[in-house]
Amino acid sequence: MNNFIKSSILKSKIRKEYVNIKGKDFHFFIPVKKIRINESIIPDEIKTKSPIKTPEYYIYDTAGPYESMGELSDFQIGIPKIREEWMKLREQVQIIQKENKTIRKAKHGERVTQRYYAKKGIITPEMEYVAYRESIEITQNKIWIEWLWKEKSEEIIEKAVISPEWICKQVAEGKIIIPANINHPELEPMGIGQGLRTKINANIGNSAIRSGIKEEVEKMIWAVMCGADTVMDLSTGEEIESIREAIIRNSPVPIGTVPIYEVLEKAEGNPENISWELYRDILIQQAEQGVDYFTIHAGLLEEHLPLVEKRLAGIVSRGGAIIAQWMKEHKQQNFTYTHWDEICEILSTYDVAVSIGDGLRPGCIYDANDEAQFAELKIQSELARRADKFDVQVMHEGPGHIPMNKILDNIEIQKDLCNSAPFYTLGPVVTDIATGYDHISSAIGATLIGSAGTAMLCYVTPKEHIGLPDREDVREGVITYKISAHASDIAKGLPSAFLRDCLMALARVKFSWEDQFALALDPEKSLKMFMESNPCIKENGENKINQNYCTMCGPKFCAMKLSKTNE
Numbered sequence: 001m002n003n004f005i006k007s008s009i010l011k012s013k014i015r016k017e018y019v020n021i022k023g024k025d026f027h028f029f030i031p032v033k034k035i036r037i038n039e040s041i042i043p044d045e046i047k048t049k050s051p052i053k054t055p056e057y058y059i060y061d062t063a064g065p066y067e068s069m070g071e072l073s074d075f076q077i078g079i080p081k082i083r084e085e086w087m088k089l090r091e092q093v094q095i096i097q098k099e100n101k102t103i104r105k106a107k108h109g110e111r112v113t114q115r116y117y118a119k120k121g122i123i124t125p126e127m128e129y130v131a132y133r134e135s136i137e138i139t140q141n142k143i144w145i146e147w148l149w150k151e152k153s154e155e156i157i158e159k160a161v162i163s164p165e166w167i168c169k170q171v172a173e174g175k176i177i178i179p180a181n182i183n184h185p186e187l188e189p190m191g192i193g194q195g196l197r198t199k200i201n202a203n204i205g206n207s208a209i210r211s212g213i214k215e216e217v218e219k220m221i222w223a224v225m226c227g228a229d230t231v232m233d234l235s236t237g238e239e240i241e242s243i244r245e246a247i248i249r250n251s252p253v254p255i256g257t258v259p260i261y262e263v264l265e266k267a268e269g270n271p272e273n274i275s276w277e278l279y280r281d282i283l284i285q286q287a288e289q290g291v292d293y294f295t296i297h298a299g300l301l302e303e304h305l306p307l308v309e310k311r312l313a314g315i316v317s318r319g320g321a322i323i324a325q326w327m328k329e330h331k332q333q334n335f336t337y338t339h340w341d342e343i344c345e346i347l348s349t350y351d352v353a354v355s356i357g358d359g360l361r362p363g364c365i366y367d368a369n370d371e372a373q374f375a376e377l378k379i380q381s382e383l384a385r386r387a388d389k390f391d392v393q394v395m396h397e398g399p400g401h402i403p404m405n406k407i408l409d410n411i412e413i414q415k416d417l418c419n420s421a422p423f424y425t426l427g428p429v430v431t432d433i434a435t436g437y438d439h440i441s442s443a444i445g446a447t448l449i450g451s452a453g454t455a456m457l458c459y460v461t462p463k464e465h466i467g468l469p470d471r472e473d474v475r476e477g478v479i480t481y482k483i484s485a486h487a488s489d490i491a492k493g494l495p496s497a498f499l500r501d502c503l504m505a506l507a508r509v510k511f512s513w514e515d516q517f518a519l520a521l522d523p524e525k526s527l528k529m530f531m532e533s534n535p536c537i538k539e540n541g542e543n544k545i546n547q548n549y550c551t552m553c554g555p556k557f558c559a560m561k562l563s564k565t566n567e
């Protein structure tokens with residue numbers, strides 16, 4: 001496997017580290033990327049304040065223990081289990097042995113969800129971890145904040161630092177979720193919801209005709225190294241169980257699945273053969289493996305099917321289409337709806353969060369915001385209220401294909417119906433004709449809906465609608481969505497997001513190319529492009545790039561250079 005960061009300049013600029021924070025009962029090691037800022041761009045005020053040590057700039061990091069793709073020597077072993085110690089504090093958890101595997105589950109009659117503890121006012125290590133992690137770009141970058149906001153900096157820091165108590169309150173109210181199955185001890189916990197950074201999800205998974213275990217684990221690592229906050233394993237082909245096991249054991253981020261896919265595999269591809277008992281057994285098996293959240297299309301009901309007849313594209317969600325087919329063949333109500341309480345019991349036994357699926361999301365611009373879509377959303381809201389009684393953590397999935405002028409209605413209606421529970425949208429794609437560029441078409445919609453408060457954006461790759469994404473497509477999709485999420489965070493007023501852009505501006509004005517690459521969302525690509533378009537420059541890690549123009553305008557017409565000369 002190739003190293004993710006090959007360039008010697010980037011290796012010397014960006015370092016993976018863990019910041020040690022003393023919590024209530026444990027020391028927490030919060031992952032960060034640390035950028036060594038060049039002396040030349042550091043403002044004089046900072047130099048005076050920190051004369052000995054060159055200040056570094058800290059970035060939120062999702063890459064877990066991975067620094068380069070070369071580190072995956074044996075995916076059977078897995079990564080360190082950082083939550084194992086934390087879980088020993090929970091009296092409600094029991095450990096059982098099943099087929100040579102150690103499984104954690106709630107003791108009979110007990111609950112173990114983050115929401116259960118939050119409602120009781122108990123701050124779990126996961127809540128503490130999320131609070132420290134969300135605040136890391138503020139607590140570690142104080143010197144930069146003081147420089148940028150001067151006398152207002154104290155107020156900004158005070159408002160932006162998130163406390164474990166606040167996280168606990170939001171989890172109790174269902175406004176933030178921490179997907180963290182007790183059987184996924186390798187997880188570095190993260191939160192999804194209001195007041196937090198906008199998160200992104202990357203989908204991976206094989207299909208019946210492509211890919212295998214090693215490729216899918218590699219894609220997961222690739223996705224988290226590019227910045228994915230969660231990964232959904234949407235495998236539908238052979239070896240589903242072993243692919244998922246390998247992904248979970250090696251994943252520092254929450255893993256989501258759509259269990260109906262495996263159920264359909266077990267039912268030999270025929271929805272008619274699916275039964276509640278088969279579905280229930282798959283839920284338990286995946287929960288015991290450590291899946292952190294399930295997408296369940298329980299809001300799609302029999303009575304919604306006639307509404308779909310009016311559509312151009314019908315049902316485009318795979319899970320939705322399977323459930324619809326089952327209802328038609330059995331002439332019965334959706335079994336995930338009728339068995340919802342039993343599903344919630346299972347979820348609360350292992351602390352699997354639920355992402356209530358949008359099986360009726362519009363699959364083309366013509367179908368956007370139609371009756372079928374909102375009829376399902378109403379049921380999603382009813383299901384969330386029922387899940388609350390079981391202390392299950394809930395988020396709601398959203399569309400789909402929506403034109404720009406109809407996007408904001410979606411989040412307003414969702415907030416209203418679903419009590420501001422986290423919204424998790426696929427894009428939305430804003431035009432149907434961007435085939436090959438749907439990552440861009442959907443990122444436009446994602447940025448708009450993200451700025452308005454959507455908690456997590458599900459990425460779309462350039463291969464959407466045409467094929468299974470490979471590793472490069474995953475990278476393209478993740479980085480595109482990092483742009484949407486970051487732009488949303490600036491619009492939401494997160495000071496940490498704004499600060500990074502200000503540092504980039506400083507690096508541009510000072511022609512500090514290495515800083516520009518290191519601060520970019522895709523350092524490798526921006527450096528590679530610079531090198532390709534400036535062939536006379538050699539990068540060897542020792543020599544600095546000190547050119548004060550680029551080939552875009554050339555030395556005589558470089559506006560940045562000219563305006564400096566005029567100063």
Ligand code: SF4
Pocket residue numbers: 548549550551552553554557558559560561
């Ligand atoms: S040459 Fe043009 S694009 Fe390049 S740094 Fe100067 S102003 Fe910017």
